[in-house]
Amino acid sequence: xxxxxxxxxxxxxxxxxxxxxxxxxxxxxxxxxxxxxxxxxxxxxxxxxxxxxxxxxxxxxxxxxxxxxxxxxxxxxxxxxxxxxxxxxxxxxxxxxxxxxxxxxxxxxxxxxxxxxxxxxxxxxxxxxxxxxxxxxxxxxxxxxxxxxxxx
Amino acid sequence: xxxxxxxxxxxxxxxxxxxxxxxxxxxxxxxxxxxxxxxxxxxxxxxxxxxxxxxxxxxxxxxxxxxxxxxxxxxxxxxxxxxxxxxxxxxxxxxxxxxxxxxxxxxxxxxxxxxxxxxxxxxxxxxxxxxxxxxxxxxxxxxxxxxxxxxxxxxxxxxxxxxxxxxxxxxxxxxxxxxxxxxxxxxxxxxxxxxxxxxxxxxxxxxxxxxxxxxxxxxxxxxxxxxxxxxxxxxxxxxxxxxxxxxxxxxxxxxxxxxxxxxxxxxxxxxxxxxxxxxxxxxxxxxxxxxxxxxxxxxxxxxxxxxx
Numbered sequence: 019x020x021x022x023x024x025x026x027x028x029x030x031x032x033x034x035x036x037x038x039x040x041x042x043x044x045x046x047x048x049x050x051x052x053x054x055x056x057x058x059x060x061x062x063x064x065x066x067x068x069x070x071x072x073x074x075x076x077x078x079x080x081x082x083x084x085x086x087x088x089x090x091x092x093x094x095x096x097x098x099x100x101x102x103x104x105x106x107x108x109x110x111x112x113x114x115x116x117x118x119x120x121x122x123x124x125x126x127x128x129x130x131x132x133x134x135x136x137x138x139x140x141x142x143x144x145x146x147x148x149x150x151x152x153x154x155x156x157x158x159x160x161x162x163x164x165x166x167x168x169x170x
Numbered sequence: 171x172x173x174x175x176x177x178x179x180x181x182x183x184x185x186x187x188x189x190x191x192x193x194x195x196x197x198x199x200x201x202x203x204x205x206x207x208x209x210x211x212x213x214x215x216x217x218x219x220x221x222x223x224x225x226x227x228x229x230x231x232x233x234x235x236x237x238x239x240x241x242x243x244x245x246x247x248x249x250x251x252x253x254x255x256x257x258x259x260x261x262x263x264x265x266x267x268x269x270x271x272x273x274x275x276x277x278x279x280x281x282x283x284x285x286x287x288x289x290x291x292x293x294x295x296x297x298x299x300x301x302x303x304x305x306x307x308x309x310x311x312x313x314x315x316x317x318x319x320x321x322x323x324x325x326x327x328x329x330x331x332x333x334x335x336x337x338x339x340x341x342x343x344x345x346x347x348x349x350x351x352x353x354x355x356x357x358x359x360x361x362x363x364x365x366x367x368x369x370x371x372x373x374x375x376x377x378x379x380x381x382x383x384x385x386x387x388x389x390x391x392x393x394x395x396x397x398x399x400x401x402x403x404x405x406x407x408x409x410x411x412x413x414x415x416x417x418x419x420x421x422x423x424x425x426x427x428x429x430x431x432x433x434x435x436x437x438x439x440x441x442x443x444x445x446x447x448x449x450x451x452x453x454x455x456x457x458x459x460x461x462x463x464x465x466x467x468x469x470x471x472x473x474x475x476x477x478x
Contacts, residue, residue: 128280130278130279130280130300130301131279131280131281132259132279132280132281132282132284132285133281133285135279136258136259136260136285138285153281154281154284155280155281155284155285156280156281156284156299156300156302157180157182157280157281157302157303158280159367
């Protein structure tokens with residue numbers, strides 16, 4: 019995020035998610051349970067990006083992401099950046115990486131899986147390129163679009 | 171077990187070395203005098219928990235336990251277990267692990283064996299978890315092939331029938347991918363083809379070809395592994411009726427097969443293998459079922475002293 023962008027930051031303290039894949043912002047809000055936020059949330063969809071053509075941005079006032087939330091976002095937006103904003107300045111900037119495991123982050127889509135039947139904390143191993151999640155219990159693999167829908 | 175395996179849950183946990191260790195131990199079990207074998211599980215209690223009915227798997231496991239001198243506790247019907255009262259699997263398993271030294275189980279829910287292994291302080295042997303895994307079947311299949319041909323590397327193996335839902339062929343395909351120069355010929359109607367994910371995951375080490383026509387690859391096969399088209403997998407009974415008789419093999423197939431060719435089947439069969447094949451040298455399926463005992467003896471013996 020360059021100096022010009024910082025001037026545009028519509029929050030004073032909180033988090034800016036930048037370089038999100040175009041079209042992912044609304045899912046990010048759902049993942050972060052921010053569909054009916056108490057603080058200010060600003061979303062930009064399909065803005066121009068030098069890096070990837072188009073990108074989404076999410077600005078969240080008064081929130082710092084937990085490691086679990088960062089991992090969830092990593093499943094659908096690896097490569098995005100998370101900027102921690104304090105007093106309208108970028109205090110910390112990190113790239114979001116895809117997690118190797120997604121325990122408790124997604125729900126197994128197999129209705130016959132023990133984790134579904136007994137409502138267990140799910141366990142998944144993640145393989146990249148193409149993105150797949152394999153259930154530790156029933157060994158069923160979920161594709162990228164299935165993971166997208168199963169993040170909880 | 172020489173390896174670090176503490177349970178037998180899924181064939182995907184087995185390396186080639188692990189598989190070979192089991193096959194070697196099974197061969198040792200077959201040769202061992204009964205009196206010597208009967209001391210191997212002496213004083214041990216093995217729980218046999220069949221939440222879902224089974225004939226071959228349960229009987230061969232219980233035969234294996236008894237012949238090794240172990241005692242069996244358990245049930246063969248979930249209706250008599252406390253699961254019926256709503257107990258979670260982990261509670262049942264924790265309780266049983268307090269009574270038994272080893273746990274053998276079959277369950278209709280996928281991943282049940284993994285959950286049990288995770289919960290249990292004693293080794294768990296999976297006798298089938300829904301449509302997911304049945305590793306002892308795969309190991310006895312491999313043992314049967316190894317025993318018949320003296321090797322697994324380099325063989326050409328046909329798989330026929332319901333390759334979409336049949337867990338035995340799924341596990342066998344993954345297991346064969348750990349061996350060298352194996353060729354697999356997948357023979358199934360379009361609607362029951364091997365799932366693409368499985369072909370993709372194994373094709374780097376196995377030479378795979380697919381067809382609907384059973385005759386296409388017959389002359390090159392060492393083994394034809396036949397599976398039943400399972401009625402219970404079809405939502406639409408009409409679709410099942412249309413497809414159920416698509417492959418019926420009798421001894422006429424032997425006119426086009428090579429010397430040493432064998433037919434395997436995890437059983438039970440319906441009509442996919444005619445009884446006229448039973449009396450030929452090609453019929454390996456009853457021998458295969460029999461091999462369940464030494465293979466399960468081997469696994470029980472290898473896991474009996476495992477500390478988790």
